[in-house]
Amino acid sequence: MPLIGNDAQAKKVDDPQLAVSEDLEWLEAESYVVTVSRKKQKVSESAAAAFVISNEDLRRSGASSIPEALRMVPGIEVAKTNSNTWAITARGFNDRFSEKLLVLMDGRAIYTPIFSGVVWHEKDTLLEDVERIEVIRGPGASLWGGNAVNGVINIITKSSHDTQGGLVTLGVGSEEKQFGGVRYGGELGEYWSYRSYLKYSNHDKSIIPRGEDPNDQWDIQQGGFRIDGNPNIQDAFTLQGDLYAGEGGSYQTVITTNFPYTSRQQVGYDYSGGNILGRWVRSWSQASETILQAYFDEAYDQFNYASEFNIRVRTFDIDLQHRFSPHDRHELTWGTGMRYVTDEFTNSDVFSMQNPSRDTSTYSGFLQDEIALIKEKLRLIVGVKVEHNDYTNWKMQPNGRIILEIDNTNTIWAAVSRAVKVPNRVQDDVKAVYFEPTPANALDPTIPAGLYALFQGVGNTNFDSEELTAYELGYRTNPSRKITIDLTAFYFEYDNLRSVEPKLTDTSMVVAAPPYFLIPTLSENQKYGDSHGFELFAEWQPLPSMKFSASYSYIKITLHSNPGSLDIREDFAQKSPQNQVKVQSSFDLPMNTELDLMFRYVDHIEIFDYPSYLEMDCRLAWQPNENLEISLVGKNLFNASHPEFQENTFNLVPTEVERSVYGKATWSF
Amino acid sequence: MASKDTINKCKIVGIVALCFVLFGSHLLLASEEQPRILILNSDMSVKGQYLSVQTAFIEAIPYPSQDIKAIDLGKKWRTPSKIFNEIRHFRPDLTYCIGSQACMLTQKEPTPTKLVFSSVINWEKFFSDQSPAFGVTSEIPYHEQLAAFHDFFPDIHSIGVLYSNQFNKKSLLSIHKSARQFGFEIIEARVSQKGAARTTIASVLAKIDALWILPDPLAVSGFDDVTAIFELTGSHKKPVFAWSSGFVKQGAVMAVEADTHEVGRQAAKLSVQILTGESISKPIQAPKKKLISVNLKKIKSYDLEFNNNLLSKIIRVVE
Numbered sequence: 001m002p003l004i005g006n007d008a009q010a011k012k013v014d015d016p017q018l019a020v021s022e023d024l025e026w027l028e029a030e031s032y033v034v035t036v037s038r039k040k041q042k043v044s045e046s047a048a049a050a051f052v053i054s055n056e057d058l059r060r061s062g063a064s065s066i067p068e069a070l071r072m073v074p075g076i077e078v079a080k081t082n083s084n085t086w087a088i089t090a091r092g093f094n095d096r097f098s099e100k101l102l103v104l105m106d107g108r109a110i111y112t113p114i115f116s117g118v119v120w121h122e123k124d125t126l127l128e129d130v131e132r133i134e135v136i137r138g139p140g141a142s143l144w145g146g147n148a149v150n151g152v153i154n155i156i157t158k159s160s161h162d163t164q165g166g167l168v169t170l171g172v173g174s175e176e177k178q179f180g181g182v183r184y185g186g187e188l189g190e191y192w193s194y195r196s197y198l199k200y201s202n203h204d205k206s207i208i209p210r211g212e213d214p215n216d217q218w219d220i221q222q223g224g225f226r227i228d229g230n231p232n233i234q235d236a237f238t239l240q241g242d243l244y245a246g247e248g249g250s251y252q253t254v255i256t257t258n259f260p261y262t263s264r265q266q267v268g269y270d271y272s273g274g275n276i277l278g279r280w281v282r283s284w285s286q287a288s289e290t291i292l293q294a295y296f297d298e299a300y301d302q303f304n305y306a307s308e309f310n311i312r313v314r315t316f317d318i319d320l321q322h323r324f325s326p327h328d329r330h331e332l333t334w335g336t337g338m339r340y341v342t343d344e345f346t347n348s349d350v351f352s353m354q355n356p357s358r359d360t361s362t363y364s365g366f367l368q369d370e371i372a373l374i375k376e377k378l379r380l381i382v383g384v385k386v387e388h389n390d391y392t393n394w395k396m397q398p399n400g401r402i403i404l405e406i407d408n409t410n411t412i413w414a415a416v417s418r419a420v421k422v423p424n425r426v427q428d429d430v431k432a433v434y435f436e437p438t439p440a441n442a443l444d445p446t447i448p449a450g451l452y453a454l455f456q457g458v459g460n461t462n463f464d465s466e467e468l469t470a471y472e473l474g475y476r477t478n479p480s481r482k483i484t485i486d487l488t489a490f491y492f493e494y495d496n497l498r499s500v501e502p503k504l505t506d507t508s509m510v511v512a513a514p515p516y517f518l519i520p521t522l523s524e525n526q527k528y529g530d531s532h533g534f535e536l537f538a539e540w541q542p543l544p545s546m547k548f549s550a551s552y553s554y555i556k557i558t559l560h561s562n563p564g565s566l567d568i569r570e571d572f573a574q575k576s577p578q579n580q581v582k583v584q585s586s587f588d589l590p591m592n593t594e595l596d597l598m599f600r601y602v603d604h605i606e607i608f609d610y611p612s613y614l615e616m617d618c619r620l621a622w623q624p625n626e627n628l629e630i631s632l633v634g635k636n637l638f639n640a641s642h643p644e645f646q647e648n649t650f651n652l653v654p655t656e657v658e659r660s661v662y663g664k665a666t667w668s669f
Numbered sequence: 670m671a672s673k674d675t676i677n678k679c680k681i682v683g684i685v686a687l688c689f690v691l692f693g694s695h696l697l698l699a700s701e702e703q704p705r706i707l708i709l710n711s712d713m714s715v716k717g718q719y720l721s722v723q724t725a726f727i728e729a730i731p732y733p734s735q736d737i738k739a740i741d742l743g744k745k746w747r748t749p750s751k752i753f754n755e756i757r758h759f760r761p762d763l764t765y766c767i768g769s770q771a772c773m774l775t776q777k778e779p780t781p782t783k784l785v786f787s788s789v790i791n792w793e794k795f796f797s798d799q800s801p802a803f804g805v806t807s808e809i810p811y812h813e814q815l816a817a818f819h820d821f822f823p824d825i826h827s828i829g830v831l832y833s834n835q836f837n838k839k840s841l842l843s844i845h846k847s848a849r850q851f852g853f854e855i856i857e858a859r860v861s862q863k864g865a866a867r868t869t870i871a872s873v874l875a876k877i878d879a880l881w882i883l884p885d886p887l888a889v890s891g892f893d894d895v896t897a898i899f900e901l902t903g904s905h906k907k908p909v910f911a912w913s914s915g916f917v918k919q920g921a922v923m924a925v926e927a928d929t930h931e932v933g934r935q936a937a938k939l940s941v942q943i944l945t946g947e948s949i950s951k952p953i954q955a956p957k958k959k960l961i962s963v964n965l966k967k968i969k970s971y972d973l974e975f976n977n978n979l980l981s982k983i984i985r986v987v988e
Contacts, residue, residue, distance in 0.1 A: 020895060020915035022717030026768075026788070027886040056753070128750070131777075162749040232863075285835055285861065544762060544782045588760055597687070626751070626758045668750055 047381055047401035047413040049075070049137040049474055049488040049535065055158070058127055060586055060596045062619035062633035064176050064201075064662070066133070066155060067120050071600060072584060073135045074551030075488075075535035076151075077576055079602075079645035082655040083175075083206040083216040084248045084269075086120040087645045090137045090151025091490065092531050092557045092576045096647045100149035100421055100468075102140065106157055106240065107319075108277050108295045111147060113341050113360070114313055115649070116424040122244065122271050122299065124222055126181050126197045128167055128666070131158040137535065138490060139470045141397040141419035142383040143333075143366060149419040149468050150492075159238075160185050160195040160228045166669045173662020175635075177202045192229035198222070206655035207641050208251070214655045215266040218248030234283050241276035253651035254305060255434040256349045259514055261452060262437065264653065268304035273297070287331065288324040293317075309348035316340045331370040333383075338363050343425060354431040354459060360390040379403050391423040392465045409478045417472075420465040427498070427523040429459040435568065436651075440517050443504070453517040455502055455568060460522040467495045482541045489534040497527035497559065499567035526567060529559035545588035553580045570607060570648060577603035577612070592623040605645070608654075613642045629666045636660060704944040705736045707761035707782070709752075709775070711768025712743030717915075718788045718807070718929055719767050725933025726765060731941065742770050749774065763940050766804075769795070783943050787936045788929075790884055791836050792953070803943060803952045805935045807927065808884065808912060809959045811840065812847035814925040817961060818910055819851040821923060822879070824974040825908070827854040829877035831866065831898070833887035834859060840883060860888040867897035874905050881910040882921070895919060906971045914962035922967045927956030 051073050053061075063069035067086045071078045077094045079087045089098035097117025103110050110123040133155050140152035163185040170180040179202065185195030202219040224242035231237070248269040255262050277295035284290070297315045302308065321335035339362040345353045368383030384398040399417035406412060426433075435455040440447040474488040502521045510518050533555035541547045557573040581601040588594055596619040604612045615638050621631035636642065641656035708727075713720050727737060738759050740752055752774065756764075766772045766786040772795040775784060786792060786804035796802040808814075818825065830844060841857065848855045858873045858880070860866055866888055870880065880902055882889060889895065899920040902909050908922040917924050935957055942949050968975050 020892075020913075020919055022715065023884075023913045023915045024889070024891060024895070025712075025715045026718040027790075027884065027889060028891075158749075165751060167750070234863075287834075545760060592758055592760075623754070623758050626754045629754075668754060 047379070047403040047415055047474075048140070049472065049486075049490075051135045051137075051537070053133040053135070055128075055131055058130055058133070060594065060619065061584075061598065062596065062617060062631065062635070063127070064171075064179065064633075065120075065124065066127075066130075068635075069127075069133060070135070070153070072582060072598065074486075074537040074582065075137050075533075075553040075555075075580070076135060077580070080206070080657045081645045081647040082214055082250060082652055083203055084121045084218040084250075085216075085647055085652065087647070088118070088120065089576075090135070091492065091533070092555055093150060093572050094575050094645070095572075096649050099147065099424070100466075101151050101153065102144055102148040103153045103155070104144075105155040106277060107154075107279065107293055108275060108297060109315075109317070109339075110297075112299070112313065113315070114311060114343065114425045116147065116421070116427075119271075119299075119301075121218060121220065121248065122246070122273065124199070124220060124244065125155070125157060125224070125242070126167075126183055126199050128169065128181070129157050129163055129183065129195070129197065131156050131162070137488065138415070138472050139397075139399065139417040139419035139468060142385045142399040142417065143368065144385075147421055149421045149466075157226070157240075160193040160226045161230075163195045163226075164193060167666070168669075169664060169666045171662050171664035173633075173660060175204045175658060175660035176662045177204050179662075179664075188227070188229075191231045192227065194225065194227045196223070196225040207658050208653060208655050209641070212264075212653065213251060213266065214653065215249040215251040216655065218246060218269075220244055220246035236279075236281040236283075238279040238281075239277070241274065243272075243274040245272035246270070250650070251653045253436075253653065254350055255436065255454075255651065257434065257454060257510070257512070257516070257518075258349075259512070259516075261434070261454060261516075265305065270302040270304075271300065273299035284324070289322070291319075291321045293319045293321075303350075305348060305350050307348045307350070308346060309351050310344075310346040312344045314342045329372040329375070332367070333370075334365070334367045336363075336365040347431070351433050352431040353425075354429050358425065358429065360425070362387060362389045364388070377405055387422075389422050391428050391461075391463075392420075395420045395422070395465055411476045413472075413474045415470070415472045417468075417470045419468045419470065421468075422465050423463045423523070427459065427463050428461055430457055431459070433457040435521070437516075447517075451514065451516060453507070453519055455519050455521045457500070458520050458522060460524065463498070463523040464496055464525050466497050466525065469493045469495075484537075484539045486537040487534065489532075491530065491532045493530050494559075495528050496525035497529065498569070499524050499526035499561060499565055500569040501526060502566050502568055504566070521568065524565075526562045526565035527559055528562070529557065529573065531555060531557040547586045548584070550583045551581070554578060574607035575605060577605055579603040594621045594623075595619070596621075602644075608643070608646045610643045610645075613644075614638055615642070627668050631664050631666075632661070633664065634659075634661045703736050704732060704762040705738070705759060706730065706732065706940060706944075707756060707759055707764045708737065708739040709764060709766050709771035710739055710741050710743070711766075711770035711788075713739075713741040714743050715768070717913075721929040722767055722787055722933035722936065725930040726937045726940075729934040729937035742768075742774065749777070763944055765936060765940060772796070785936050785940050785943070787932050790886065791839075793839060803939050803949065805932050805939070805954050805956060807932075808956075809925050809927055810955045811844045812850065813959065814910075815844070815847050815851050815853060817925050818879070818881075818923070819853070820979055821963070821976050822908070822973060823976060825878040826852065827856055827876060827878050828910070829856045829858045829870070829873045829880045830883060831858045831860065831870065831880060831888045832883045832885050833861065835887050836885045837883050837888075860885070863887060863890045864893065866890075866894040867901060870898060870901050874901060874907060877907060879908045879910060879922075882912065882916065884912045908967065908971055908973060914960065917962045917964045920964065920967055922964050922971070922973065924960075924962045926960050926962070928958040928960050931958035932956050 053069055058069050061069055061072055070076050077089050081087055081096055085096050087094045087096050089101050093100050097115040099116035103118045111118055136152045140148040144152055167183040172178055181199035183195055183197035187193050200221050205214050205217045208214050222244035226240035229237040250267050252267055253262050254265045275297040279293040282290045295317050300312045302310045317339045319337035323333040325331050342359045345356045347356055364387040366385040371380045373380050381401040387395050397419050401415040403413040437452040437454050440451040440453045441449050443453055471491045476486045478484050500521050501524045502519045507517050507519045510516055535553040537551040539549040555576055559573045561567050583599040586596045598617040601614045615636045618634045619631055621629055623629050636657055636659045641658045643656045646654045710719050710723050761782050763783045768788050772786055772789055776795055784802040788807050845855050856873050856876050858869045860869045911921040911924045913926050914924045
């Protein structure tokens, strides 16, 4: 054989079959990425005010729950109303059931259709299994549909492929009294994997400054599983489910028609539920993908007043979504979905429905086109969601977004969107719920003193959707690889906002001992208004082992009533802190220790006359080896206690959030 | 008694002072540390690409071995959560990602270190101008490969390129551009799904003088595809150009490939430059050393015009 060329370097290929095998092995190893990666848009490329909390951010925040973790998101209002209830929203209109914020967990809506809001302490998972929490401030209705008005929160858990092996967490603390979790993940053949988990947490009461018992201690036990499979390069399957049960309580002002109408009661609260979700993702190519998802969710809440009041809600949801590129400048996404909700109420003296059981359905379809006007420079996104619901029939929610990548480090975007908040079951169908009694002669001086008027909330089938037209403008820049700055400004115009209108002309006198006046009140669309503000976020990482981030958000809400409106609802313009500042710093110290400090300043809340507060959370962690982490977390360290929010839907007696500390050990194997 | 505002102001001053103390002490401590390098290898059992670049990288790095840690992502017991724990525990100053899985892992949970990559097909899907990185590409630049085809086989004018849009859409744009310089006509043989190499090649066979296989996991998804490629091209006496010498013994007439050891050495040099703060003019580099292999038996059996004057450039020969 002639040996050609440089003799020193030349050599024969001795085993080419092996050489090709190695090449094919490399190709196969490289192809793995297509199986697991789908179209993921970086935050820097999105035409929305998006923020992502990664699993690492969660770990370093020391957060013991999802609401705690959300405190780090710029512009999000997070307030604890008592030990087991939270008020969380984006860009105003905060309440225990913040009805203008849509929340999803792995694509499953955890937003209750009964009150329009999230019962946060019931919606939990093992935080170590959360891959990321995506938060979009501003409307997301053209993709997500009704109620994604002021924001969308999407909690995404890890694939079971990524949670193989065991994990044990244990902790004790002053407020988080005992908590722990166990997770184990394994393989089911070559392409499938599973995990299952159990967790338990037991929480102490909050505090009422006057010394009364808030009765809001609570606990939850939860277990679940997830199975993921990628049997071939194109298909990915997921099946997951959870079951939970817990006990809580509250100390609240209960209003009934029995004199003296109001009484402070310690109310017990049992809750349980479960869900199961299946998802099939077919990747036709890198630019084309179909997702079919279905889930069933059940929640059962039992309130132990003098009489029992129960709510059971079952939701069945199916969604189909397809993304493809008909042209190299267009990426189309379309989808359709159906949601069926059935509920059962056990009426009581405190709360009753006209129809104790009812089924409702929602049908929807959406289309979005992402158009590359100038490739890799200027993109236009136009989309619309059409939705039919049983309360207000057809609603259309369009949006247009444009994003200009000025250069490698500067991006500017703008968006105009329309979103609607659909009425909920209570607003449409409630038979009787009572508001704080008023001396009757305050309404009509001719009525003798000593008699009271009771406002009775009743459903209004004519109550229409609340509407938002949103204008947003954003700018992102990376002046250096170590610095990121994100600025978003917004102007929101609200129309048809909900008011609660007393129908004085329909007042009746109820013969009782003593007699009282009953004034029916209905949800109507008698309010309108606007909000404007901005959110500024900056992150600086001077060293790989050191990171700082800070955000400042400002919001101003102005609301008006239509002429003739007698709205008795709280003024939501005064329920949000106008200014919020959040500062975080993370340090990797010698000896495998980590220090994280978080500061937050929250402006005063006018309507409750709550003062502004400055608080600090701190986490110190040590990893003696790769599998063990021991951490000590202090929360709200600056004040012995401070008030954050008042809950007036169920008239909870106001409580304060206490300083707390907990220790936690996490062992993975 | 101090007002609440005064107390708040004191707290803010305290926070700022604390940050300065932490920042200063941290800078002091950081400056005394030796640089640590983490190697994330997608699968060390893939010897040809992944393991050989790692070996060359470690040999070329001038830091003590205790400051270099290699993690094999091919070991199934090494779950991502364990890997992230290991990374956190090791606290690297620079992470060298070998292969796509390693790059994907760093994208999934960004590590707060500088990144260098190699042995990745379609590296642009992980890194962009917005999330830049440093690295060595896995292929010899296409214009150099086309120049070799042109120089060695002057009679070949139309080349069919076997590829998929998923992995090599951008490569095709670059190939078209370079081909014009050498007077080649490029016929696209685009594979849209796994196992479709045979039908795709059959549809272009009549129009091409030669077939060029790109490194593409969808276009060449297994031995069946390799067999189909050489059965079809052999029966029509169409020469095959490939990206690896392994294909030359199988029946390809020529391969222009990167020297994987040199890729590892290049990545090491790049890493040292980054860690020492040297300015780097080309963050993404092409392999500096190419290896050319030919199959003389096939060349003869196909009666191909072959430029013998360039034989000295050939490194590997198959009879």
